[in-house]
Structures are given as structure tokens and as C-alpha cells.
Amino acid sequence: MAKSDHKRHSAKHKIDRRLGVNLWGRPKSPVNSREYGPGQHGQRRKKPTDFGVQLMAKQKLKGYYGNIGEKQFKKYYAEAVRRRGDTGQNLIGILECRLDAVLYRSKMVPTVFAARQTINHGHVLVNGKRCNIASVMLKPGDVISLKDKAKNIPAVLDAIASVERDVPEYVDADHGKFLATFVRVPALDEVPYPVQIEPNLVVEYYSR
Template identity: 90%
Template sequence: MAKSDHKRHSAKHKIDRRLGVNLWGRPKSPVNAREYGPGQHGQRRKKPTDFGVQLMAKQKLKGYYGNIGEKQFKKYYQAAARGKGDTGQNLIGILECRLDAILYRSKMVPTVFAARQIINHGHIMLNGKRCNIASVMLKPGDEIALKEKAKTIPAVLDAIASVERDVPEYVDVNHDKFTAKFIRIPTLDEVPYPVQMEPNLVVEYYSR
């Protein structure tokens, strides 16, 4: 048991090192010399590695993108872990590349669920071709446009007129033409989440 315990601890330290933060506030963490940002409150949690905390972080992120299925979400995590750099940042980047996410970011629909519905109904052109798959991954430079029929949908017009949220800088939108261009894959701090997302805890959930 002692051997596996040691293995588990060293694996957790490896995650700490990779993300550059002490996720669980442990005194033996290799990154304790680093300063805590205001968002890291792991040191105040009684059980920083608690399964429920990680699960909640995962469910929050999955739910935000329209309740992505577990199988699909785990594939995104695996792709993020294979990529270079910070796995949590990579995961956010992948989620933000989805067609439904970018349509939502463009403020041409009120919700991610509405984005998915409009895509499923064939109202979207991706680089000039009809695309009805919400989970298609966009690349920087890709352009989306609403088809003529969708330009009169009340939910679309209401979303464009709404001042509740802004279009982030990584999406270039022309609401007069009902078009949007995906500029670049964003970092976590560029994504306009209304609540704090903790992709680091999602990484820990899958790294158990």
C-alpha cells in the first residue's frame, strides 16, 4: 500500500508542476514557492482533493457547453492532455472551438442550446457550406454565416439586440451581415464565463 500511496502522491505532484499551481494547497507541493492568485482558494478547502469538488467543476464545465455527453467530454480531455502545455487551458481551447460555442459567442443566439438547435436545423453555413453538426471543431480563420431563413428568427434578432453580454475579442462579428469569423483559440482568462471555471480540477478528476 505504501508503494502505491507514494506513486499516487508523486503523480499529484506531477500535475501540480504541469499546471504551475498548487491545486490542493498541500505543504509538500513542488510549486508552493509560487504565489497564489486571487482565484486559487484551494488552501481554504478542508478537502482540496475531494472527489465532489472535482466532479462539480467537471459538471459545471460540461453543463455550460450545453450538457456535453460524458463520452465526448472525456475525448476532449484526452485530446487536451495530449497537447503541449497546460491541459486545463487546452481543454478550454478545445471547448471554445466547437461550432455551437462560437455561434453563441458571436451573440447571434441567446443560449448554447439555441445555437445547437439552429445548427441542427440546417440554418448555418460554415466556410460557405451548410453544416448541421454542432460539435464540429472550428479552426482560426473559419467563417460562419446564418442562412437567409434564420435572419428573421425572433430569438436570433433578440440575441443580437441584447446588451447583456459582449462578443469576445477572439470572434469577429458582423451582425448586419449575420456573419462571424473565428480569430484564434482563446486562453482561459479571455473566455467570458459568468461563473469561475476550474479546468484544473477537471484535469485532476480525470487524472485520478
């Protein structure tokens, strides 16, 4: 395993262990074989308080999208509040518009961490122009594609061939051409989360 691949696997597994859930539904997640947290006291989990439940919901959502930093996540929340409609739904829509999220949804990379690395290394085009910022917000109709050099990366080919995930309806992927179109901003019930995501609890956390 390449060093960068090892780091991505370690990051995913560390988040899974800390939260005690298989956040991305991966078959090799360390929590598949145990239902308790890391460390010698991991089996002594107490019933969480309301605050603890809200905090866990926030950490799960941040972790799922590649462990987004608190400062940036709070900006997304503030934007979700500013927009009309349900704040929790708005927050999910904002997160799903991120370039790394759409690349992950397109199934051209195996993980959101791999999506971020692929973008950072300059392998991704947005509407035909190189983009190396994973947090760029896409709009419906935007087209992402991989540069020729990335089309032979084993992780990319393995991700496309994998049957672990399906491409959701709000992303139109053409794997033969290594491109995908962001069709629309999804509603919460359209997003294929493998675990229960509760943005309403995130709203409660920030509304304290």
C-alpha cells in the same frame, strides 16, 4: 413561448438548479432567488469532499457547453492531454472551438442550446457550406454565417439586440451581415464565463 423554446429554458434551469449556480449569468435563472439545490433536502448541503469539488467542476464545464455527454467530453480531455502545454488550458481551447460555442459567442443566438438547435436545423453555414453538426471543430479564420431563413428568427434578432453579453475579442462578429469569424483559440482568461470555471480541478478529477 414556443415548445422548443420552453425545452431550452427548462434544460438551462434544470442544470442551474442541479449545480446550484447561475451558469450562464442569466437574469431569470432559478438560483438567483435561492442559494440551495432542488428538492426538500436542497438546503442541507454538506461541505463537499475533494472528489465532490472536482466532480462539480467537471459538471459545470460540461453543463456550460450544453450538457456535453461524458463519452464525448472524455475524448476532449484525452485530446487536451495529448497536446503540448497546460491540459486545462488546452481543454478550454478545444471546447471554445466547437461550432455551437462559437455561434453562441458571436451573440447571434441567445444560448448554447439555441446555437445547437439552429445548427441542427441547417440554418448555419461554415465557410459558405451548410453544416448541421454542432460539435464540428472550427479553425482560426473560419467564417460562420446564418442562412437567409434564419435572419428573421425572433430569437436571433433578440440575441443580437441584447445587451446581456458582449462578443469576445477572439470572435469577430458582423451582425449586419449575420456572420462571424473565429479569430483565434482563446486562453482561459479570455473566455467570458459568468461563473468561476476551474479546468485544473477537471484535470485532477480525471487524473485520480
